[in-house]
Structure formats: C-alpha cells, structure tokens
Amino acid sequence: MTDPRSTTIATDLTGPVAPPDLSAAEREHAAWRAARERKLCEPHGWLSPVALLWPTSTPRPLPGLPGEWWVADGRLFTRPTAGDTSALVGDLVRYGAPTSVAVAEGRSLVLGTYLPEGRSGADGEQEVAVEVVRRTGRYGLRLRDPQAPTRTGFPGVPAFAYDPAWVLDVPVRWFDRAVSLTVGAAQPRLVHHVEAVGEVEIAHDHLLLLTGTLAQPRLLFTDETDGVAPWRVLRAGVPGEEPAASDTLRLDLNRATDLPFAFTRFGTCPAPVAGNHLPFAVPAGEKAPR
Template sequence: MSTLTTDPTTDLLRWRTERETVLRQPHGWLSLVGLHALTSTPSTVPGLPGQWWTDGDDAFVQASAGLSHPHTREPLDDTWRGAVGEGLSTLAATFVPTGRADEDRVVVELVRRTGRLYLRVRDPLAAPRQDFVGVRAFPYDPAWVLDVPVRWYDEPVEVTVGAAQRGLVHRVRLVGEIDVEREGVAHTLRLTAGHAPGSAGVLFSDEAEDLAPWRVLSVDADTSADTLRVDLNRTINLPYAFSDFGTCPAPVQGNHLPFAVRAGERDPRGAAS
C-alpha cells in the first residue's frame, strides 16, 4: 500500500513514475511507427497487410490473412468499413507480424484530422519504447508553484490552431485565461477545455533551452475561483515530442512566456545530461 506524503519532491517523483508507467504501455505514445493518409485508390500501406482506401467519409480495407478485429481478435471481414469523427480516433485492426509472439501484435488506429482520414500504427517493439529509460525533467523547484489570477469565459470560444503535422489544424475551445507575472510584467496565457470534466489545459512555449517546441500543463477548472494554482513542475510533453507521428495541437497564438521556464519535462529526444 502506498503512503501519502505532503513532501512536494516525493509527490512529484511518484507522479512522474505513474506518468512513465503509462508511457511504457505496449500500445502507448512511445509505440507510434507510422502515420499514413488514406486515398481514394485501394493501396498497400507500408508494413500493413491488406489494401486500404477511403471514400472521404469512411475507411475501407480489403482484408488479407492476419488482420483481426482489435477487440475480439476475430479475423476481419473481407471488406472492413470504419468511420471516425474529426479530431477523434478508433482502433481499426491488429495483426501479428511474421516471427512475433501474440503479445507483440501491431495495432492499426484510424484517425481523422482536418477532414482527412489517416492510419496511425502502434508497434510495441518501436525503438522509442524499447529504448525508453524515463523522461528527462528538471528537479522540483517550489519557485515554479504559482498562484495566478484567472478569468473564466462565460462561454467557450472556439478557435483554430496549428498542429505538430504540417498541413493539419485543430479546433480547440478556450475557456479562460491566466496571468503569469515575471519581473512585474503580467503575461497572459489562454486555457483550453480539458479532456476530463472539471479540467483545463494550458499549451505554451517559453525561452528555456532543451525543450520541445511547446508543452502542456493540466489545471483544475474551478470556474468559481478567481485565483488558480499552477505547478509548472508538472508541465509535460505532448505525444509529438516523443514521435514523428503525433498530430498534437499547437498553442493558441500568443501563448508564449518570454522567459525560461526551467521546470517540468525536457526534450525527450535531446542529449542526455
């Protein structure tokens, strides 16, 4: 049984251990090995069985031996058909490459981004997962635990932002903004709606070296509060920082802190130090 502690350094180390456990999952973000746009012509996809295509609305595969339903492991029908909404993903198929054990099966994920359908491939033997020894991060620093003014919007504001993949965009909902003060100057960062109820996130960049281009921090979305505690020690990398195949949203324009935030996770593909 784990023992709770109020020591912030110990709590942060426990939290980081839990995060790394999630990253190490067989088909987690470290397992990405490909992102392939579907076309209207049935075509082979590098490394995958079958012929894949789209009519713009749905995805199809003319299945070949080895492709299985991702949940039941039953063979796919001769012609599988699947759909997914904008910004979402769904599992399409799995297969076991020749010479592998069943636990090393590859997962094929169907995603829709900026109106187009893609196949994203997750392989538990991907080099980033096999070579993973943890996420490099700055040590805990209490100076980066801040109580900041927050202004919640009456209604979410939908805006378009860029993405980690060239040519893609995301529609995100802004729910408020915070002011981070440095040397007497307040810098405003806007908050996006979080995936979990009662949560929000702030995607931002800053001037520290050895970082991914932008990172994210999750915060509680207590809309009755006018002050928000942000612990920048818990700033993390989005999936794109670990892989060339992430489609993560970029920060809203202006979400940049013009000083170095030496807290949270560092560039996972940077030089070891």
C-alpha cells in the same frame, strides 16, 4: 525564480525512483513522475508509434499493414488481400466483408491489431495496434508497435528537479462562453479546432489562454527555456477540485509535460494558441526527450 538543477533521479521502465530524503511535495512529485512514465511505457502508449499513413480514395496496400485501405463517403475502409501474411483482428473488424469505421474530426480509435510476419505470441508485446485518426478532414492510420525502439530503449524523460517556486496560484478569468479557435499542429498541413475557456495572468500581465473544458482546463505554451520541446502542456488546477469554482488557478509548472509529438515523428498534436508564449525561461517540468 532560481534556475533549479537538472534532476538525477534514476529511471527505468517503472519510472523515477525517489530518494528517501525528499520532502513530502518532492515525494508526491516523484510518484507522479513514476506514474507518468509507466503510462508512456504501456505496450501501445505514446512511445510505440512507428508510422503515420494517409490512405486515399483508391483501394491499395499500405506499408507494413495487412489488407488494402481506402476512404469513401466519409468513412475508412479495409479488406484482406490474397497476399496477406497477417490479419487484422478486433471487435470492430468484419470478417468476410470490408470493414469500415467513421471517426469524428480530431478524434481517434483503435480499429484492431495484427501480428507482423516473423513474430509469435499475443501477449500484448508483439501485436501492432492500428489507430484510426481524423485530422483536418483526412483519415490517417497510426501504427503502434510495442517493439518500437523509442519504447524498448526508453531511458526516461529528462526533467528539471522539483522546485516549489514554480507552483503558481494565478488569477483566472473564465469566459461566459467558450471561444472556438483554429491552431496549427505538429504535422504540416494539419490544423486543430479548439475551444478557449478562460485566460490566466502569469508574471506581470502575461495573459495566456486555457483550452479544453471548464472541468479540465489545460495550458499549451512556449517559453525561452533551452533544451525543452517546441511547446509543452500543463493540466491546470488542483486534483479533486473544480477549477471553474475559483477566481484563482493553480499552475504547477513542475508538471509541464511533453506532448506525443516530442517522442516520435508521428504525433499530430495541436500547437498552442497564438500568443501563448512566456518571454522568459521556465526551467521546470520535462525537457526534450533524448
């Protein structure tokens, strides 16, 4: 496989703009990249996190947040305090009593939003969203601020130019029963529990495990390419087709994407399954963000 040139497709907050002389496959890829970057640029998308906080069993204020926060009996609690200059609002927030929520391991939800002191308006570009996560048995709070510099100064995700040589139809073996595995995470002292649903063979007996579900398998992997994130993810299969209905699986490595941890320090993303490494360069898909 040849090492394709780096893409020079122009970007802005609407995503890549495809030149008119591209092939149909290149135009489809450019449209996919544009949709990908629009999603990243949503007000509370993965370019907006500015903090990841870990409340304890003792009720106390947390930096940048209104109220005080604590964990008890498997739930996260919050309540306003007298010195608050802003207030948490949302459908899940109780007024006049402590608010509490429970989140399953590995899951998250947006508890509410608040308007930081000094900001005005509620147009979705000013309010900070408070996401509750539960990782390795601990509750965390991820603050998503539309005014984060990672979002307001977003130049686009650098990527390799589309190369049809990296669209692979590979043998796949689906497991009769999903295999439960524990993997690392982008944050220290955290783990994730994932399920392997099958394995694919890539280039001369390199077997990599697929995680996720039979309907939506994904491949987390590392390789030898310079200038890419520590690991990337690929949604496997052809859109509109049932992946598990075939003994081959399409891997369009042009669509290998960076996980949230590559854009900010506040992602808790799962690491690849041990052994999901390709001992050669895959100069396709997204590079490490600038």
